[in-house]
Amino acid sequence: MDFYKSLGITTRINAAACYTALGGSLMSAQVLAAMNSAAKSFISLHELQQKAGEKIAKMTNNEAAYITTGAAAGIVLSVLATRNRGDLIEIQKIIDGTAKESEILMFAGHRIPYDAAIRLAGSKIVTVGDSIQTFEYQLEAGINQSTSAIFYCAGSHLAAPVLSLEKTIKIAKQYGIPVIVDAAAQLPPLSNLWHFSRDSGADLVIFSGGKGLKGPQSSGLIVGTHELIEAVRANGAPFQRLGRAFKASKEEIAGLVTAIAIYVAKDHEEEWNIWSKVVNLWVDELSKISNIKVSRDDVNEAGQPIPRVAIELPDEVALKVVDRLQNLDPIVEVVHDSRKMIWLSPDSLEAGQEIIVMEQLKKALAFL
Template identity: 35%
Template sequence: MDYRCYNLHLAVFVARKYLWKPRTPSACSSTIVIGHLAQHNLFQEASMVTGPGADIYRTLGVKPIITASGSTTAYGGSKLRPEVKDAINKAAGTMVNMDELNHAAGKIIAQVTGAEAGFVSSGAAGGLILQAAAVMAGNDPAKMNRLPDATGMKNEFIIHRSHRFPYDQCYTATGGTFREIGDGRRCHPWELEDALNENTAAVVYLFSSFITRRALPFEEVVEIAHGHDVPVIVDAASFVPPRANLKRFIAQGADMVQYSGGKGVRGPQGTGILCGRADLIEAAFANASPHQFIGRGMKVSKENIIGLVEAVQIFVEEDEEAETKRYNEMCQQVVDALIEVPGLEATVEHDDYNYLVPHALLTFTTEWRGPSRDDVFDAMVDGDPPIYLSNINNPDELAVDPLNLDDEELEIVIRRLHEVLLD
């Protein structure tokens, strides 16, 4: 397809979507369209990210960005809900007893997750450390005080080889060690049975996008582990939405589950949702700040606890169908604008494992003759404002995740993609 024809195709799409009102076509329609686009800056240099928040960062010499990669912590996480910001501001001016606040917040977490108890952790990673401390030391002060010296404690964590991931260091930070099962391609029930021993602290199970699904089914892991009185602890940091996942793993028998309090929940990015058995959550709480044990450095402020409680209560009451519909529509705008770029395949992807939020997936096919996937990613970052796309999947793919995008930012992303892809 000739690029000039494609430019006109994109111009017509954008104009129809955002600018045109019904009228009688004329012989100079394309000229009118381009004029409208220029007037609205859709084919001109992007505006800077604006607003009081952007100005705060600029005073430090930090450039505000557009995040089309979802809730990536390295790019700022998620945008806080307005109600959460208001709750944080209200909480800031009053002092409270932190133990009381933690227990009160834990009751809310228990309600929304269906667990016996809950706790606000310092992000999901901080919660994994508390999971490990809870199953190793319990709430025994002598053992808690020794960590990460695990002498005299069960400290072995069984994990599928296919579930090894960068954050599993959180389990070894407490003095834990791993025993792997499976070979990355498959795992048999007897391998888990054989691995369980008198030194097993817990079985770790990971729910995350873009990992192999050839591990043992979760319910089978729970059945085998519980048959040996061994707890199963879950990392599902990025596995909400869907909202049903907040209760799913507890209902399936997990002893502790960790979620992010930022990401899709859109609470403070430095918070996490830890839920599970009452005795294990109480042990996690005992090891955590403000107590002077291994979790002391993973402090969660009173403001962030209140912010998380506000966020999770809003999250579970929201209309997920309407939210998903909006994300789908945003992704479809990206696809419609880029679908005829030669050699590029543009699709909307949404499933229950890899794309929990709808994504606009851009696949560079064998017919692609433009810049490489990595060059496209870098060019988007090098622009003004910098735009970060999702690049965590296959090496020939990029994606637009709409979680953190408003309508104006989406338009900028579409225009910049058009410019970079056809450069």
């Protein structure tokens, strides 16, 4: 049975990216098999989380790791961990609403919609610097007795008006303040699994499990120091505390462990070459269409090393082209970040779909 068809839902080809609204990424047969196997037995979820974390930590060159239900859940749990450090009395005070005030420092250039998860953990966001520039003394001035952590958003697309991660961590260590890095969409490259934590010195780093890792969409990964990962665990499920809402199932844990094992073992250079060939094909073929400008970019919207195609359209007609793509069969999803630009990415395609994307685009652009 086709599940989506039974609900009257039309599937689509994803030439956009691993977006939550499109279902994240597609899981491999090995990941699905691991989830199916895990679904057939009862276990101790405490033990499963512990053993899974140990295995992931070893695979990713980290001290410790924890699986949760998506990167946003990882933010909440990480903030809670820096607030109470796993102390049961402090955990209870947060539950009771009697805990001391908690502030999380964020650079103005890092203020994004996802930072609502920080407030969900009961902390106040204190903005450092402005959208044009930030100085070291401004970060130091923001630190006080209520500061629980500094929250840093990774990615070259967010780097311009903020301090570097290296400078941020150096200052944080001088004051004994932990640094949380949101790296949800920062895979690839593979080395990011340990770059922010082991190599750079961040205390907790959060990744989406359902994007580049191609695990269950509702999964997320936190890596970091033993001390703070244990604090994350103390706040999370299956304990009946605030993190209970972010309960990763045995199936999700099995799926993400397997997905990570596949990810660290794969030939990432070969994957890049496949993507690159698709992008070159698109550029060559779409450049033949008059009235549009087609170019190649070797990084995506989140600053990742994923090649993509930029299509610049005349007369601000991008929305019209996107609308046409939504009304073709099959539907093709693309990124449009302005009224003149459309972006195509190959990393979420299945073999052969690059040809369909190209043909559907030609149809959608036929009116130019």
